[in-house]
Amino acid sequence: MTPLTVIFIEPAGGVTNVFENYMRLPLLGTLYLGTILDQRGHRVRVLNENILGSLVDPFELQADVYCLTALTVSSSRARSLAAQLKRIYPASKVIVGGIHASLLPGEFTDVADHVVVGEAEGLIVDLVEGRIADRIVQGSAVAELDALPLLNYRLLEGYRGLDVVPIMTSRGCPFDCSFCTVTRIFGRRFRMLSVARIMAEIENAMECFASRSFFFYDDNFAADRGRVEELCRRILEQRLAIDWSVQARTDLARHPELVRTMAEAGCRWVYIGFESIDNDTLEALHKSQTRDDIEQAIRVFHDCGISIHGMFMFGEDHDKADNVDSTVNFAIEQGIDTVQFMILTPFPGTRVYESFVAGNRLLHTNWDYYNGMFVVFRPLNRNPLRLQQDACCAYRRFYSLRRTVLDGLRLAVNVLCDALVWNFSRAHTYRLNSMFIRGGAKAIVIQGTRVIDGYMQFLRERTEEADTLNA
Amino acid sequence: MDAQADAGNVTASRLGVLLLAIGILLGADALLGLRFVYRLWPLLITVLALGLLGIYHKSRRRMPAFLAAGTYLLCFSVLALHCSLTSWGAMAHLWPLFIAFLGFVFLALYGIHSARRFSLLAGCLLLSLAAVFGILRFWGGQHWWTAFLLAGISILLVEKGQ
Secondary structure: OOOOEEEEEEOOOOOOOHHHOOOOOOOOHHHHHHHHHHHOOOEEEEEEHHHHOOOOOHHHOOOOEEEEEOOOOOHHHHHHHHHHHHHHOOOOEEEEEOHHHHHOHHHOOOOOOEEEEOOOOOOHHHHHOOOOOOOEEEOOOOOOHHHOOOOOHHHEOOHHHOOOEEEOOEEOOOOOOOOOOHHHHHOOOOEEOOHHHHHHHHHHHHHHOOOOEEEEOOOOOOOOHHHHHHHHHHHHHOOOOOEEEEEEOHHHHHOHHHHHHHHHOOEEEEEEEEEOOOHHHHHHOOOOOOHHHHHHHHHHHHHOOOEEEEEEEEOOOOOOOOHHHHHHHHHHHOOOOEEEEEEOOOOOOOHHHHHHHHOOOEOOOOHHHOOOOOOOEOOOOOOHHHHHHHHHHHHHHHOOHHHHHHHHHHHHHHHHHHHHOOOOOOHHHOOHHHHHHHHHHHHHHHHHHHHHHHHHHHHHHHHHHHHHHHO | OHHHHHHHHHHHHHHHHHHHHHHHHHHHHHHHOOOOHHHHOHHHHHHHHHHHHHHHHHOOOOOHHHHHHHHHHHHHHHHHHHHHHOOHHHHHHHOHHHHHHHHHHHHHHHHHHOOOHHHHHHHHHHHHHHHHHHHHHHHOOOOHHHHHHHHHHHHHHHHHHO
């Protein structure tokens, strides 16, 4: 087969998600597919608009095949790019995949030659080489993740600029939260790389990057505790001087020994979806955790010296009127290092989305705004504008510069006193970096407030319209 | 939370004992008319610096800030102790050492924390700069070219080493 030129494009989100500036990381789906095609002998480029820092110009991208990833928030850009590429290069093939394309494939059938639903590793070669003619192509879950090739990060343009290296060691999640798209794409069966393979992935990445910081993309890294334990043991045995962050659930903290081993092996941050501190809301979201679990998790992770990035969600039907305030108070009192206050977003394909559509509660389906920063539905007991304003205030309160400075001073005093009397028993709990990040996050909050201001006007108009109709 | 509270209590009680010991020593010094103990205050900074290095060593995160602060304070405390026991007038000649200490900090970061080229270069440059100022200070600028030559050679050697 004559080698083809294949360009993968990961488009930027429609409206700035301020957290994209905080941590620029590529999705790994395109890199896996690119690596498979590269090994097959095709000429592959992977472009990520967030990492490049600018939008790609379709006129400068001549290729035989274009593969675009569409998340919900980047679906408009993906659609527009696909249409432009098809118009400029009619003889070339345009393929669209990704979460949004998998959930709503019909949105792309008029601009793409193929739309892939689900995982594409098993069919990408046939698709690119023209042995599949279907417009909508059903992918199948990769049964054996170890069979995938080691990632070729060099295919990603601008990869040298990555400070943190992403690695994905599992797919699927045994839980079934009502707002989450993970199980819709990867299923509930937890599939994972073997420990030997994860070590090979780490070594492969270390050959490619100067950075020794890794981020495990897994939606629930510690779903298999035995594997995590074995991985930590191998990292410690091989004396790999790496630090890493994971996404985990609060139930991991029921095993403090394992958390301690993770910390010793280099785990520095956990990203946890706390979602709510209200047990009724947690139950409604099928989160399988309680407020007590959250408090215990914070205590255990902090005692082991692991920083916590807590993610909370506002707008669920069971939320009480003072939910936002009490959540911010909770986050401050518990000493969570950094937080993200998201607004419940009904992503297509989720149970939340279906119930909102059935109840005619969606304010709009402009996917550009479906990134967790904007109120895109009518909350049950609240005014959408009020909810949006409260979320902004929550950020401002948590990331208050005064609070960060005071916490920094307190930390400095503790460190100096401990050093003076040689008390090293809490040396591993000092988390200087979270202070710096919180200081920097203040700038993100200011930027985010500007982005949201325009949307507030839209919500104000919608609220006035609704009031007029009611009157 | 309990473990951290316990650690706080230990620090508080040890700090109390330390302050008491210092108070007794100072009191004895005044009573006996020795006028010597107060000159040893830089030792407190030495203890603090070693403590910071201890925190760096014990902490799983190995935060470079602790290594940098500990190294700098350790160097400074040795200099301060020397001046305190002899004469602070020596500082007129020794001030380039403050730049040299910063150079040591970067070299410590390079050697112990992470072998980043920037740390090595910064360390060598600062040490060279300190040498230049030191030589100028001692020899009244007559051999300034020697100093610049030394600095140039050190940079070339570092570059070649890369």
